[in-house]
Amino acid sequence: MQNKKLVQKLTAVQRKMNVRTCSSYRTISAEAACVIAGVSPIEIQVLERMKRYSGLGINAARKNLMRRWQLKWRWTYRLIPNVESWVNRPYGEVDYYLIQALSGHGCFG
Template sequence: MALRVCSAYCTVSTDSNLVLAGLPPLHLLAEERARLFRYGRTTTAAEKATEEQQEQQEWDISTNGQWTRRLIRNIMTWIHRKWGKLNYHLTQCFTGHGTFGNYLK
């Protein structure tokens, strides 16, 4: 789904796709939904902050998406931005997967 949201090539890493699309990793989303089902309540602000920290930590230690990580260091700043829509051309720039001489060899 993240590939479709940001119009990326299938060779773009999942980590980069998720950050660009503004989607959390699936296992964090599953934990949130399980907690919602188990306790029957919405996520508190403290739990949401903890999930955002976990997402940032996973982004920081990931070995995939090196080029995207250089451009987007803090993913919460990227996700909560109030400007700019992502399109095919911006995705190519943010991922380094595009019609560039370096990528195409």
């Protein structure tokens, strides 16, 4: 994860997949697409896997991932202040209108 160009390429690929997953606009940020799709950013996932490989427990690694992810994202934070509760919610599918509101791309005046 030291190579910034590699991280940018991985993030771009993941962003495209998340945009398709949540059916959002192609101009949505990578952070917002990750939160709405419920998929943690790739560089944080890699760090979690490295820590798990080096002996950290699964629960501790997951908590560390959620903490790092919480610190990373911006716009959608105003609407979803806790990413862990959003990802683990037992209800609610995201649809076209919710995506517009969460990503800031809707025409809501």
